[in-house]
Amino acid sequence: xxxxxxxxxxxxxxxxxxxxxxxxxxxxxxxxxxxxxxxxxxxxxxxxxxxxxxxxxxxxxxxxxxxxxxxxxxxxxxxxxxxxxxxxxxxxxxxxxxxxxxxxxxxxxxxxxxxxxxxxxxxxxxxxxxxxxxxxxxxxxxxxxxxxxxxxxxxxx
Numbered sequence: 001x002x003x004x005x006x007x008x009x010x011x012x013x014x015x016x017x018x019x020x021x022x023x024x025x026x027x028x029x030x031x032x033x034x035x036x037x038x039x040x041x042x043x044x045x046x047x048x049x050x051x052x053x054x055x056x057x058x059x060x061x062x063x064x065x066x067x068x069x070x071x072x073x074x075x076x077x078x079x080x081x082x083x084x085x086x087x088x089x090x091x092x093x094x095x096x097x098x099x100x101x102x103x104x105x106x107x108x109x110x111x112x113x114x115x116x117x118x119x120x121x122x123x124x125x126x127x128x129x130x131x132x133x134x135x136x137x138x139x140x141x142x143x144x145x146x147x148x149x150x151x152x153x154x155x156x157x
Contacts, residue, residue, distance in 0.1 A: 033083040040076035043130035044069045050123040061105050068098045092138035098131035
């Protein structure tokens with residue numbers, strides 16, 4: 001009968017939940033800052049396109065999209081220069097704000113209180129998808145356990 005792994009040790013307890021185990025199994029290329037920088041750049045382009053297309057409908061939704069696009073560009077530049085967990089957390093927060101703005105504007109469009117033409121269209125949905133990818137990859141990067149330092153030659157069995 002196979003034995004279950006010992007979950008009392010700190011190493012096994014850390015990897016006991018499925019999200020941490022999946023993050024540990026990801027290749028390191030998926031957690032390099034290049035991926036987050038590219039996703040932030042894509043999200044910034046889509047948010048800027050959303051700001052341009054919605055400016056005629058009203059200034060409030062367009063300004064929201066423009067501010068989020070500027071924040072994503074600034075974070076992409078900062079992460080490209082210096083990769084730190086605080087900046088990755090900032091990328092996740094800005095991505096969540098982008099998603100929250102999409103949901104808020106979609107709710108306001110149903111109530112009819114704000115002119116929101118363009119938000120619930122290709123640019124708006126694209127912005128929500130791009131921001132959700134930024135949040136997901138940032139969460140994986142933040143949850144990834146630190147790599148153990150390699151010392152000496154690998155052991156042969």
